[in-house]
Amino acid sequence: MTDSKYTNFDYELSQKILTMLKGGYPAKLKKVLIVTAPLWFKAPFRILRLFVREKLRERVHTVSAPQLGAHVPRASLPKQLGGQLEPDHAAWLDHCRNCYTNNLQNSKLDGVIDEYVISNHIPPVKPQNGMIEEAGRDMTSDRVSRHTEADIMHISGDLPYTCDPTPLRHTHGYNGDIKGNHINSGDEDDLDLITRGTWSSGEASPGLSDEECGGGGAGETPAALLARVRQLGRRGLVAEYEEIRARPPHGTFHHAKLPSNLVKNRYTDVLCYDHSRVVLSQTDPDDATTDYINANYVDGYKQKNAFICTQGPLPKTYGDFWRMVWEQGSLVIVMTTRAVERGRVKCGQYWPATLGTRAVHGGFAVTTEDIEQEDDYTISHLLLTDLRTEESRSIWHGQYTRWPDYGVPGGGRAQPVLRFLNLVRRAQHRARAELGDAWAGHSRGPPIVVHCSAGIGRTGTFLTLDVCTSRLSAEGVADVRGTVERIRAQRAHSIQMPDQYVFCHLALIEYAVMQGYLESADLSGFDDDNDDQSE
Known part of the structure; x- marks a missing residue:
C-alpha cells in the first residue's frame, strides 16, 4: 500500500475486500500480509477484523516493509520491498x-x-x-x-x-x-x-541468515549483565519474565490439534507451532497426519535450526521419534529429565537402558553399546539401524539426571549444567568431524535433539544457556531476554517457570566468572525482600 491514497478506495471496493476476507478462499492461506498500510486504512481495518472468523483473523497482519523479513526470506522478497528477488x-x-x-x-x-x-x-x-x-x-x-x-x-x-x-x-x-x-x-x-545434506523445515527463523541467528540485539557485557541483575534482584527478573510470558503465542497449532495428532501430544496444553514444526516423511499415503511429531526447529547461535525441541517420547511415538532422528541426520540427543519423577512418568524409556540390549521401534532398531555413569548425568552410546536398509549410525545420548521438573538444578548450581553443556558440544563436534564429506549442511552439523518431559521448561533453559554462552565466548556480550523471546517464537512457552528465567541469568554470570570475563560476582542481597518464587 506504499503511496496509496484514500481516494483509491471507495465503498464498493471496501465491501469486496471484506467479502474476500470473510470468504473461504483466504481461509486456505497461511498468512496475509498488508504492507505499509497508512493510518487511514489501519483504523477501519481494526474494526473490520472483528467481523471475520478468529481463525482467519490470526492470519491477516499489517506490517511495515522492514518487518517483512520476519515473515518471508529476503531471497523471496522483491527488491522494492527490501529483498533480493527480481520476479517474472x-x-x-x-x-x-x-x-x-x-x-x-x-x-x-x-x-x-x-x-x-x-x-x-x-x-x-x-x-x-x-x-x-x-x-x-x-x-x-x-x-x-x-x-x-x-x-x-x-x-x-x-x-x-x-x-x-x-x-x-x-x-x-x-x-x-x-x-x-x-x-x-x-x-x-x-x-x-534432496540428498545434499540439508533439509527444508518450514519457516523456522524466516528471513534470517545463519550469521543473524542468536545474535539479535545489542547484548550486554558480563559487567553490565551483573549490574542489571543486582539492580533488578530476583523480583525484578521474575517481573521481566512474567511480561514475556503474558504475550500471546507467535503462531498457530492447527496440525497439533488435529484429532489424529492429539493422541501424539504428551500434554494437551503443550503443542507445537505449525510454522516451525518438524515434518516427518509420510508413512501412509492416505493419512497426511503420519508426518506429525510434537517437535519444533529452534535456532542456535549463528545456526538456523540448530536444535530440535521435542517432548519426552510416548510409547506410541517411539517409532516417530527415531524416524525423526534418522531423517534429520541428528547424532546427538540431550535429555534433561528422568523417566520417572515424583512418582510420575515424565518420559518413556525409548532406548534400551541395559548395556548390550536391542529394542525395535517402528522401522528402526536401537542398541545400547556403552554407558558412562556420572553423578549428574549418564552418557549412553547407541547404535541406530534402519531395518529397511541395514544402514547404521552412532548416536550420543546424554541424560542430565539432577534437574527437577518445574525447577532448576539443585541449589541453583550452574557449574554441573555448564559442564554437561560442554560435553554436548564436544560430542556434536566429534560427530560432525566423523561425518566428513558425508555431511553437506551447516558446518556445526545436524540439529541436536533436546527434550525434557514437555520440551519447553528445562529444554528451553538448556537452549538459552547454549546460545548465550556461545555468543559470550564469540562476541563478549549476551542477551538473555532476547534469546528467550526468540526461542519462544519457535517453540511455544519455552522457559516454563520464573525460576528458570532467573537461573539463566545467574548461570551466565557464573559462566562469565569461570571463563575470566569477571573476576568475581557479588550477588549478596539478590534475594532480599523477595517472595519465594519457586514452583
Whole structure:
C-alpha cells in the first residue's frame, strides 16, 4: 500500500475486500500480509477484523516493509520491498495456469480439488542451510522460476513442509516417492537436490541468515549483565519474565490439534507451532497426519535450526521419534529429565537402558553399546539401524539426571549444567568431524535433539544457556531476554517457570566468572525482600 491514497478506495471496493476476507478462499492461506498500510486504512481495518472468523483473523497482519523479513526470506522478497528477488510475474502466472490445468484433469476428489495437489506437484528445490529459498519449476519446459512465498500461498494454501529423509550424503534405501514431491527413483537430477545434506523445515527463523541467528540485539557485557541483575534482584527478573510470558503465542497449532495428532501430544496444553514444526516423511499415503511429531526447529547461535525441541517420547511415538532422528541426520540427543519423577512418568524409556540390549521401534532398531555413569548425568552410546536398509549410525545420548521438573538444578548450581553443556558440544563436534564429506549442511552439523518431559521448561533453559554462552565466548556480550523471546517464537512457552528465567541469568554470570570475563560476582542481597518464587 506504499503511496496509496484514500481516494483509491471507495465503498464498493471496501465491501469486496471484506467479502474476500470473510470468504473461504483466504481461509486456505497461511498468512496475509498488508504492507505499509497508512493510518487511514489501519483504523477501519481494526474494526473490520472483528467481523471475520478468529481463525482467519490470526492470519491477516499489517506490517511495515522492514518487518517483512520476519515473515518471508529476503531471497523471496522483491527488491522494492527490501529483498533480493527480481520476479517474472508473467512466467509465474503461466506456471500457475499450467499447474491448475494439469491437476484439474487428474486430481478431482468429489468435485473439489485437493488444496495440496498443486503444491505437491512442485518438484523439490535446492535447500540452503536447511531452508528453501527458491521454489517452483515450470512443469512443461524445465525452466526454473523464482517467486515469492506469498505467491505460493495464494495457489496452494498451507504449503506442506517437506523433509529430506536422507540428509546425509551417500545414503541409500529411499526409492520411489518422497513425501509431497513425487520424485521417482529414476529422477536422478531431482533426487540429487534432496540428498545434499540439508533439509527444508518450514519457516523456522524466516528471513534470517545463519550469521543473524542468536545474535539479535545489542547484548550486554558480563559487567553490565551483573549490574542489571543486582539492580533488578530476583523480583525484578521474575517481573521481566512474567511480561514475556503474558504475550500471546507467535503462531498457530492447527496440525497439533488435529484429532489424529492429539493422541501424539504428551500434554494437551503443550503443542507445537505449525510454522516451525518438524515434518516427518509420510508413512501412509492416505493419512497426511503420519508426518506429525510434537517437535519444533529452534535456532542456535549463528545456526538456523540448530536444535530440535521435542517432548519426552510416548510409547506410541517411539517409532516417530527415531524416524525423526534418522531423517534429520541428528547424532546427538540431550535429555534433561528422568523417566520417572515424583512418582510420575515424565518420559518413556525409548532406548534400551541395559548395556548390550536391542529394542525395535517402528522401522528402526536401537542398541545400547556403552554407558558412562556420572553423578549428574549418564552418557549412553547407541547404535541406530534402519531395518529397511541395514544402514547404521552412532548416536550420543546424554541424560542430565539432577534437574527437577518445574525447577532448576539443585541449589541453583550452574557449574554441573555448564559442564554437561560442554560435553554436548564436544560430542556434536566429534560427530560432525566423523561425518566428513558425508555431511553437506551447516558446518556445526545436524540439529541436536533436546527434550525434557514437555520440551519447553528445562529444554528451553538448556537452549538459552547454549546460545548465550556461545555468543559470550564469540562476541563478549549476551542477551538473555532476547534469546528467550526468540526461542519462544519457535517453540511455544519455552522457559516454563520464573525460576528458570532467573537461573539463566545467574548461570551466565557464573559462566562469565569461570571463563575470566569477571573476576568475581557479588550477588549478596539478590534475594532480599523477595517472595519465594519457586514452583
